[in-house]
Amino acid sequence: MEGCGDSLPEGDSHPIADIDSQSSILSSNLFLDGVGEVVVTLNSDGLSWRSAESMSNEEDPSLCLGLKLFRKCGTGVKFCDVYAAESVGWGVVRKSSLQNAARLFSGHSFEMFRLTVHYAQKSRNSTNVWAPSRYSFGHKDLQTCRMWVNRIRASLRLQGGRPKSLLVFVNPRSGKRNGCRTWEAVAPIFSLAEVKTKVTITERAGQAFDVMASISSREVNSYDGVVAVGGDGFFNEILNGLLLSRHKASFPPHPAESTQPVKDGSHLTTAHDAETSDNINNNNEDCSPLLTHSELDGSQGAACKRGLG
Template sequence: MQGDGEVLFLGGVGEVAVTLGHDGLSFLPLHPELGSSCLSSIGLLPKLENKIKFSDVYAVELLDEGPVCGPWNTRIVVQGKKNSEMHRFAVHVITRSRKHPSQLVPCEYLFGHKDPETCKSLVEHLSACINNEQDRPKNLMVFVHPLCGKGRGCKNWEMVAPLFDRANVNTKVIITKRAGHAYDTLASISDKELKKFDGVVAVGGDGLFNEILNGLLNSRNKTSYPPTPEGFGYFGSTEKCQGYKNDGLNNSTPTSEAVNVMLPVGSNKSDDHEPLLSTGQSVGLDISSLNPNTESSTGDQVPSVSFPNDWFRLGIIPSGSTDAIVLSTTGERDAVTSALLIIFGRRIALDIAQVVRWKSSPSAEVLPTVRYAASFAR
């Protein structure tokens, strides 16, 4: 739509000229005198804006024919009808709360037109523009802790689930039944199944997030152990230790036969960044081969999923007793804010530390205990 744009009816405002640009939708009231002294009826919107950025839109819905209210305390005739039934569509956006600036609030613009094809065409165009936002997830695995925070897990998921449905984000929901349920599920899931998802979401507290993190990494992280403490031998034979290969960047990574073998003390492995895991570039991972949208070049063979990589993400919807991870990232202990950030694919850098508890003696025939802990880089 160029020039004056298409004339639509906007709820709470009246007739507007709508124009689509490369980064959003703009509208200009045709009768500003009717709405200049009245409050906007746009749901939950604290301030009327005359431009909607695609980056702030999380969903567009084609609605059934129904009423669209005009400006408050006015009765006007629009498009041949007196403020009555018309074909409608809703544009769902986010705005900032005035009382809590770090909190996101969902709101909607309700548009109407007498022609159903006009509404349908606009919805298709807007949906295509939103789908061009590449970082937004399409498929998520969701773990819900039903007992955390005095039962807030299920309540919070019931509250935010409609947001994911409206945004066309597919979710596979698993209600945890015991401690370690999320860990066992992710540790045992096949790479083929895991690659169907863009990420995993925890609806719970810090403990559930920790379960998910360790379930993903304990069986898939290919980074070797930190150097053995002085005076300790390494577990396994010399042949297994030779299973470590050098990737040309002075970072040794284990082969599949030597994942659980510790490096000898005299190894030339650089430990400048230990115990933090290296980035995808520093360990020589081919990120494109790990992307679920990239077809394998070897027919039906599914590339293994290893970490770190650029496409998989972790999310958390706060429902625990402390929610320290969420407070340190979003600054707001609000389930709706976290859900919207996940839907938009917003990211923050995540440092993962490998915590190793060594054997009690060099001769002990047990592997060290390995756990992973997360902190967020600012």
């Protein structure tokens, strides 16, 4: 079969696949879009690949007259960054790694069955921003592509902590009334990652608060997270609705007064009387903090005698 004037490269009708029972490694020759034929290996933590063409240090087919002629491409991707893999059917796969410059300028490409690996990578301008990206591979055998998709998906299911169900609130008036458009731009990512979403587009202020305040704890626990498509105020509204209705602490009870009699010397007094007596003594100590009880009583008695005299 021909594609873009070039015949499909000959190769094994079946993948060069080795499945090790101990290391669970899968390896096949695939065509990476924009690069050419590569040997792709799947292991426990991700995918890696290297060129299938033998290249020496002295002769680099990516160089022509001292110039680098094709774009840089990664040599692997970790499963922690991959969120989906899918088979995309028959189509064009471009090949750039050619043996000579004459074929390079001819625009070499083939048509074959393809699979796409979707992943997220950090932005070059900000480490806090992740951008969706993808690698496209091709093979002339459809079953080979399907096998790779199934194996990648099986590896992704082993990744712990991935959300499966999310509750989404969209404020259509946020971001210059672009809230709905923002959600429509990212919704396909959740769909590819097989994450179920329940979406609520708010129609009034405080609606998200009311929903979160009235939702049962059982339903809250059925979600892996809550997504707020809006500004900081919209996020705080959702958070307050979640917390205020579930973390209300009752006031502590008032302590009951004790009326049990307490024996003091030759007569009985109540706890209230004893407390009153202690308060009087404490007041005296406050007035004369440097005098003991005996000295304080003596000085007060002398003062009384002088007053009577």
